[in-house]
Amino acid sequence: MKGTQLGELQEVILLSILILDEGAYGLKIQQDISERLNRRLSRGALHTALTRLSEKGFVTSYYGGATQERGGRRKRYYALTVSGKASLREMKTLRDEMWSLVPSTQLL
């Protein structure tokens, strides 16, 4: 998964970060994806995916405020970089293009 290719999970994570906007930190992403995909995503799996994404330069992160529920630990917020957004858009274009080429009868 090196290079600029996006895995399915990675794509979903990027989208989830965009949806959550300012509030995109580990737990929220995990919950958002678990809910949408209807399957449990472990924090470990999420961590690995996020590490890969930041290695590719698609996401960046910064520390936010600490809260009581977190035992006084800071949150790490994630946001998309320009290349992350570009890769996501590229993916969408590719898919739209392919979808538009599928004969409508095949979808029934």
Added chain:
Amino acid sequence: MSHPHLPKFWFRLLQWFCREELFEELQGDLEEAFGENIESFGLKRAQRIYRLEILKLMRPSVIKNLPAVRISQLPGNYLITSIRAFKHNPFYIGANILGMALALSIGTIGYFNYRFNDTFNEYFPEATSLYKVNGLRTGESTVGTSPAALAPALNLAGIAAFRYHDERIAVKLENQAGTGSGHKLFMEGLSFTDPGFIRYFDLANLNREPLSPLGYGEVYVSDETAMKFFGEPYPVGKLLTVILPNHQERLLTVKDVFPKLPNNTSFRLSVIADFDHLSDFYGLDENSWSNWVDGTFIYAPEGDMTRLIPQMNTYLNVQNQANKDLQISGYRLDNILEWPALEASLHNSAFVPQMHPAAVAGTLGSAIGILLLACFNFINTSIALSGNRLKEIAVRKVLGGNRTSTIAQFILENILMIGIAVVIALALTYYMIPGYNAMMSYEIIQPDQIPWTTFVCFGLVLVLCVGLMASAYPAFYISKFPSLAIFRNKVVLSGKNRLMTVLLTMQFTLCFYNIFGLLVTADNASYQERLDRGYDLGGVINIPLSQPQQYTALEDRLKQQTDVRQMAGTSSLIGFSFNNHSIGFNGQEYEVAELGVGAGYLETLEVRLINGSMFSQSETNTGEARKEMVINKMFEEQLGGDALNKPLTFNGEKYTVIGVVENFNLRQIMFDNKVKPCMMRLEAPSSYSYATLKVDGLTTDKNRELEALWYELFPQELYGGFLQEDVMQQVRQTNFIMINISTIVATISILISILGLYTLISLIAQKRKKEFGVRKVMGASWQQITHLLGRDIYWILGIAALIGLTGGSVVMNAVFDSIYAYHIDIDLLHYVWPTMIILGIVVSAVGYKMIQTSKLNPVEQLRTE
């Protein structure tokens, strides 16, 4: 300030393995989720999720690089050093590995032997919910059988009761070559079962689909039986002919085939039929409280069975009324996992029992003993060899290696050696298993029944445990010396190392113990063969009769045969069957063994008459047995001596004592079957159930001849003739097993110990090279040097002999007492022989090395370095 209910251990675990820069983020997220999960799912589940999350965080991107685990470095340098060390001393290390491998394969067999008993009946998935009904009696053994009417009477919701009954039945196979009548009879177990048995014991066919209930005339056969009777693995739809006791033939259709159950289950299922057949085949009344079946089983999930006991006890009266001579005081339910341990002690029970705990403990004990011995030897050799590597260690330390890396090096080397030993051991075990199984009466270790994961785990556990155990001491001991002291030759790792001496003494103690055990067992076996049983076993064949008339038919034919010396009919067999009965004499009751014998039976077995006469032939011609008795000497003594011609009461009738005979063994001499007071009464020919013959020549050949004759006379009846010598079978087999195990154990232990001793001698010779050189120059003779070299060994052998032989005699006496009614007394010679043998082996193995060292040219010795 973490959440108060957070699982502390797991929190610390995460803290321990997680990279520092990630911990804040991950723990924060997990803790926040934990708080939320408590609200939505409750504390328990939240904790479970937390633990799971932490387990799933154990991945390379999260785990920090621990300084100790330099994975890339381990196989490289450590391994190269290890191989170099092996190359340096191929003989010692090879011998060490081989000794360890031998010990490990014995250990493996011991373990699987133990596992066989430990997982008894665990084959059945519902085992924890299955129970067997046993009947409690006051002051007597628990009854394993139960009335046929019990199971149908039990009707509690959620609980199922079902019956199992096993009968030996004759199976007729047509078109058998080499038989006069064109067919052959085989005795086979036929299991009659209620549908609940098949369902709750989860019996399945070869495709693992559950077996459906059987209809009338249908049977399931095991794959083994299928091959035996049909010669094909899947004879569905084929017919099996069975012969009922009344000589009628029945056809049974094979409905499906099931895989043979493992040997460590209570059942030997070969043909299964529905329970209904039992009443048809044997005339058993299904609803009778006086007709007994082998077992009533209960399926009661979740410990529900306690509800059942009160209901069962309401039937106590009905049952006891129907069975006056077998009163029970209550019912008991035993889980099928616990029942096999009781099986052997149950009255009238016919299931497969667990192995005797002594048999398991004995094998496991020897295995652990050998394994310990091999470990001692391993430690010894390790210390001895590492003594030569002190300088290497010092150089390493000076060049910057720390103690941890030295220890790691040693442990890795040893684990590598053990790893090789385990691989060799598994291969050895593979070849030893058939031999071991052949020794026991049935396959104890079935490799195909053991899941491969067990093998792998077992192997890994062995490598780690033994490797660490054997390498820890040398590793820590050797690595502790300061390098400077080593360079200055201040460290003396002498041959007088206390630990080595102690370990070697222990090894030889085990040697003495084992060889003593072997000799005593072998001597005992020959003693028991020679033991006078009070009658003659040789040349006697017993043939069971299904009808007393068969005796006359046999007698007519056998009269003409010259090699049949004597023949008699009987209903009890000395050595195999007798009843306990009370006899009245002078108003007192005596509990004695009672045998019903035909005229001439006692003479056929050469029971020795002391006084009076035996039963004479002529008196049975009336067809009615005379009221006469022959008693043994022990009973006569109990009656106060001289009982000849005195009247005794038996079953309310008066009998006269016409003879007194020498005491004889009523059974095999196992356990507590000692000679008992005993009486024999004359049995009429109309109640003969055996024909007993005394023949000349080989009994086995004659038995085959008799079998042919039998099928000529009674083609529909199964021949069951057996030798009187079979009474020795269990004793012989037990002795055979004990001698075999002792031989292996003794051989291996002496091999390993000699190796250890050889290493020790070489080491002493090496260390004291210069000293010996100087001594010789000053005029010491080679004999004196030999004496100096051997001084420690005298002590080691002396102490080992003392402990080993004393321990051995105590243990062997206890073992014999618990197994045999009569056994050998341990005398002085039993102590002398092992000592001579071990001394002989020691002298021939290390004597040469010692003399060679003593005779070395002192100049050579002094010139080194």
